Amino acid sequence: MLGSGILQGLAVTAKNFLGSYHDPARYTTVEYPEVKQQLPEAFRNFPFLVTENATDPMGTLRCVACQICEKECPPQCIFIEKSKDKKPDANGKLQIYPVVFAIDTSVCMSCQICVEVCPFDAIKMDQVYEIATTDRFDALLLNREQLAKPNEYFHQIHPTEAAEVDARLAADRKAAEEKAKAAAAAKAALPAKPAPAPVAKPAVVPPPTAPQSPGPAA
Amino acid sequence: MQDLSPGGAHVRAVHDEFHGDLLEVSMGPHHPSTHGVFRMVVTLDGERIVKLKPVFGYLHRNHEKLGEGTSYLGSMPYTDRLDYLCSMTNNWAYAVAVEKLAGLTVPERAEYVRVILAELTRLLNHTCLAGFLMQDCGCSGTPLMYAFREREKILDLFESLSGSRMMCNYQRFGGCRVDPPADWLARAQTLVDGYTAFLDEFEALLTGNEIVMARTQGVGCMSAALAVSAGVTGPALRATGVAHDLRKVDGYGVYPRFNFRVPLGAHGDVYDRYMIRVLEMRESVGILQQALAGLPGGPIMNPAAKLRGFRPKAGEAYGRIEGPKGEIGFYLISDGSPNPWRYRVRPPSFINLTILEDMCLGHTVADAVIILGSVDIVLGEVDR
Numbered sequence: 277m278l279g280s281g282i283l284q285g286l287a288v289t290a291k292n293f294l295g296s297y298h299d300p301a302r303y304t305t306v307e308y309p310e311v312k313q314q315l316p317e318a319f320r321n322f323p324f325l326v327t328e329n330a331t332d333p334m335g336t337l338r339c340v341a342c343q344i345c346e347k348e349c350p351p352q353c354i355f356i357e358k359s360k361d362k363k364p365d366a367n368g369k370l371q372i373y374p375v376v377f378a379i380d381t382s383v384c385m386s387c388q389i390c391v392e393v394c395p396f397d398a399i400k401m402d403q404v405y406e407i408a409t410t411d412r413f414d415a416l417l418l419n420r421e422q423l424a425k426p427n428e429y430f431h432q433i434h435p436t437e438a439a440e441v442d443a444r445l446a447a448d449r450k451a452a453e454e455k456a457k458a459a460a461a462a463k464a465a466l467p468a469k470p471a472p473a474p475v476a477k478p479a480v481v482p483p484p485t486a487p488q489s490p491g492p493a494a
Numbered sequence: 495m496q497d498l499s500p501g502g503a504h505v506r507a508v509h510d511e512f513h514g515d516l517l518e519v520s521m522g523p524h525h526p527s528t529h530g531v532f533r534m535v536v537t538l539d540g541e542r543i544v545k546l547k548p549v550f551g552y553l554h555r556n557h558e559k560l561g562e563g564t565s566y567l568g569s570m571p572y573t574d575r576l577d578y579l580c581s582m583t584n585n586w587a588y589a590v591a592v593e594k595l596a597g598l599t600v601p602e603r604a605e606y607v608r609v610i611l612a613e614l615t616r617l618l619n620h621t622c623l624a625g626f627l628m629q630d631c632g633c634s635g636t637p638l639m640y641a642f643r644e645r646e647k648i649l650d651l652f653e654s655l656s657g658s659r660m661m662c663n664y665q666r667f668g669g670c671r672v673d674p675p676a677d678w679l680a681r682a683q684t685l686v687d688g689y690t691a692f693l694d695e696f697e698a699l700l701t702g703n704e705i706v707m708a709r710t711q712g713v714g715c716m717s718a719a720l721a722v723s724a725g726v727t728g729p730a731l732r733a734t735g736v737a738h739d740l741r742k743v744d745g746y747g748v749y750p751r752f753n754f755r756v757p758l759g760a761h762g763d764v765y766d767r768y769m770i771r772v773l774e775m776r777e778s779v780g781i782l783q784q785a786l787a788g789l790p791g792g793p794i795m796n797p798a799a800k801l802r803g804f805r806p807k808a809g810e811a812y813g814r815i816e817g818p819k820g821e822i823g824f825y826l827i828s829d830g831s832p833n834p835w836r837y838r839v840r841p842p843s844f845i846n847l848t849i850l851e852d853m854c855l856g857h858t859v860a861d862a863v864i865i866l867g868s869v870d871i872v873l874g875e876v877d878r
Binding site for chain 1: 564565567568569570571572574636640643646650653654655656657658661663671672695698699700701702703704705706707801802
């Protein structure tokens with residue numbers, strides 16, 4: 277019958293319209309900004325820098341200014357300037373640190389490649405999305421003070437990933453300590469032995485610009 | 495010769511010695527029916543189209559040259575932005591090309607996950623297309639909103655897996671970035687189980703609707719010979735009756751393990767192109783059920799794959815998969831450096847668009863709108 281298809285379609289719309297009054301699954305609108313959807317844990321927006329200690333964020337940045345993220349960033353939105361001196365990091369180890377670490381969030385495309393390539397777990401993705409501003413230039417260029425956020429915050433937004441990272445870093449630290457202890461013990465046991473051949477030394481010591489890993493590589 | 499420059503007049507009278515007085519109208523680039531910034535310069539005899547010239551490039555962003563300037567990995571997030579409805583399949587096609595180039599194998603679990611995500615992308619794309627097509631027909635709002643309601647559920651899945659709704663950046667060379675956890679797979683299973691009900695509802699709304707049939711049947715016919723000679727792929731080709739689906743032809747990934755059919759059309763008109771997509775969605779639901787049931791354990795990444803310092807040996811490779819819009823392919827030439835020496839995209843939207851004039855001739859302006867809608871273009875991919 278001509279018109280039966282239209283009537284059938286109208287029945288569908290009527291079902292959906294009336295259904296939205298009593299079936300919550302059919303009423304899918306979220307009244308933003310009064311109501312906010314819960315973000316999935318994996319949600320990513322812009323990067324931030326992880327610091328070990330919230331009271332001294334600039335002194336305990338995990339970043340050692342190795343510039344791998346700067347090189348790998350597809351839209352080239354990261355700018356890093358290395359320090360000339362070295363400062364002790366959260367583990368008390370002397371490290372180069374970034375004097376300037378800036379991310380231009382007007383260029384950043386939130387692809388997470390900086391996070392994936394970072395060997396120090398120093399840069400992670402943030403979840404703050406209400407960041408509209410009327411200034412197109414300076415307000416969107418974030419410096420290291422604005423980017424630094426404590427590790428506790430990282431635990432809040434990405435609990436699973438943060439727990440994995442902490443476990444990995446703790447294991448690395450422990451391995452490094454044991455290695456250092458074993459080296460010290462070996463040294464103490466053989467005091468008479470002459471120092472190791474100096475030829476091998478330059479190969480082990482990294483060039484001054486290379487990143488120094490806090491992990492087992494050190 | 496008429497001036498077709500972007501700064502040209504939008505409506506003007508032209509004289510043709512065969513047709514007499516004609517009217518040249520510039521549709522777009524800001525017309526809501528053009529699915530982005532696309533312009534059609536149509537020459538009208540009354541309301542009939544006697545000539546149509548597509549003008550595009552408004553969204554050109556130098557994608558291929560950018561690909562030559564960034565590392566292999568760095569191009570992966572850019573492929574999300576080609577066809578921004580189907581980032582998962584774009585990622586996969588690019589990963590296939592690079593894996594061919596570097597000789598990387600992919601673990602079985604990753605192949606299954608790729609199939610699951612590609613079929614979810616197909617559901618998403620075809621659902622949206624059907625909604626947009628009805629919007630173009632003048633069926634304002636309702637079907638599009640129903641389509642977007644379902645699309646949002648798939649995007650929620652993508653977001654909780656990859657971190658982003660549309661710019662997923664999920665595939666990696668030699669596997670996938672994240673292993674889908676069990677609760678994600680359970681959510682995907684719930685969505686797939688409920689999708690057939692949605693398709694039934696959507697079809698009850700549209701497929702038998704007399705207005706839709708009157709509006710789309712016999713409009714924008716494409717012959718099989720024309721489609722093949724123009725290189726048209728995807729649902730637009732299969733609507734003409736040509737059985738060409740790379741999932742069957744190439745049998746890439748783990749597709750040969752799944753039991754599914756390739757729906758074919760008979761007339762190659764707008765209605766066939768709509769219908770093919772609905773039937774393909776039903777087949778996709780079947781593939782998803784099989785893939786979710788047969789998902790093996792094991793690693794998600796090939797341990798030999800390198801993230802930093804990735805340099806495939808010199809050579810060339812073409813990787814292609816059946817995207818929701820057609821054959822999406824990436825052609826790469828490597829000279830052994832960290833960047834590809836040549837990076838070329840085979841965009842299905844763009845190639846399917848080339849025969850727009852042949853489909854539109856003799857039809858009215860209002861028909862040109864739905865013919866364009868049924869080709870299924872995304873300007874991010876057309877202009878690159």
